[in-house]
Amino acid sequence: MFYYQPRRGGALAGLFFLLLPVFLPSLFSPLGHASPSVFSEWNAPKPRHSRLLKSVLQGQSSNVEQSDLWTPLVNQGWKACELSASTPGLPQETQGYIQVFLDGGLNQQRMGICDAVAVAKILNATLVIPHLEVNPVWRDSSSFMDIFDVDHFINVLKDDISIVRELPYDFSWSTREYYATAIRATRIKTAPVHASAKWYLDNVLPVLESYGIAAIAPFSHRLAFNNLPMDVQRLRCKVNFQALVFVPHVRALGDALVSRLRYPKKNGAFGTEYLQEVTDVKGEQEAGKFAVLHLRFDKDMAAHSACDFGGGKAEKLALAKYRQTIWQGRVLNSQFTDEELRNQGRCPLTPEEIGLLLAALGFDNTTRLYLASHKVYGGAARISTLRELFPLMEDKKSLASSDERAQIKGKASLLAAVDYYVSMHSDIFISASPGNMHNALVGHRTYENLKTIRPNMALLGQLFLNKSIGWSEFQQAVVEGHENRQGQIRLRKSEQSLYTYPAPDCMCNA
Ligand SMILES: *[C@@H]1O[C@H](CO)[C@@H](O)[C@H](O)[C@H]1NC(C)=O
């Protein structure tokens, strides 16, 4: 399966990475904002599937039965487990302090936080609120407390583990700068990927016993999903699904966006008093439904896929150059032709292709679609076909004033947090971009039995390669190929993440 991870500057290089100067100042072209004279990387991409597109725009697609598209999922026999009763209480005495330094974007850090709580539990240690590293791709310096409601976090977990916001004075020397400048006895840097509970007991507990503190970095993906005691697994569920909530201002902005999507008539008259407004609007108008489309189509991802996205020779050259700069050309996909990659479903869907997918599934031009997206490679031009198909498409910018967005502006993690929040409150979520955000939301929505459409990349790749396919064949194949990809429970298999597949570890038979 095509599985994209953003450049892992963090995960592998760990702490030391940040001592390097930020070396990417100009790699992200200011797409979508640049004037044409600055930007010459592609010729505005043209629709690549114009026959299909024409059928939709001429209304030939409207004859399809889609009555159950917006119907919520039926009860599938699973519900969230009762979590409070499942974990034995606090240890009598703490073994010391556990510190972790977390790489990656918001959702990778989220999993790291859950795992850090689990490791602290395994060791009977006190957890220091995790330190979030600045990711070289996203470059957001927001701390845990800037993103997550720390009081709620500590309170929900108060009977499970001890948590401190910062180290006591005696240990205040234990900082990331301290670990970045020399080899230190209290730094654990050899945790293997998916380490067992025993590994932590054998390797970290002695450090705690000797020094009263252990700093683990790198820590992402360093705790196994298999062979852990049930109470540790349940605790991970509790952290992810109950203890981690966003700070109040992110939730308030998210609520305002959701309200404006559900009650569009009031839209347009927003000021800074969005909290007030949310409570006023309800009641006068029936709540409308909306879908969220998560679309990650940035240059990093486009280049890494090595696929052709129709921007012509200039775009191909620009992406090849990017691959050379970032990965020294070592990109597995480069060995394949575009056609081979598409056949295997290894090319990210373009916004145009996503639009056709949605239309085939029965979404029409009255659909309220919220676009959860950061930067789209190719900017507004790349999005234009999607917008043509879904004229009521909104995003953070179109729904909230710049005053309202002031607190999250330019902060990738907070922007992603708002999108996460809106995604969790949508009737339907469609993720067109595999990765950490996709996995986190697929898991969280499974936990709450919410409809989530997972595009069948290989099928779509093959359909889009067929230049002679007509709309009705396309639509039929798409509908059939997605019948079982709408949120049906998939039980976690060995080695898989319980944050992506919360049943059966976090979910019990209803
Ligand atoms: C939506 O599509 C129908 C045809 O299916 C068309 O008549 C109508 O004008 C479209 N509405 C918008 C807002 O584009």
Ligand SMILES: *[C@@H]1O[C@H](CO)[C@@H](O)[C@H](O)[C@H]1NC(C)=O
């Ligand atoms: C943690 O505490 C529990 C009892 O609360 C005990 O059974 C277990 O052995 C302790 N583990 C460690 C590593 O101290």
Ligand SMILES: *[C@@H]1O[C@H](CO)[C@@H](O)[C@H](O)[C@H]1NC(C)=O
């Ligand atoms: C392309 O689609 C047409 C119409 O559905 C079908 O008859 C044909 O076999 C397809 N070609 C390939 C290569 O799959």
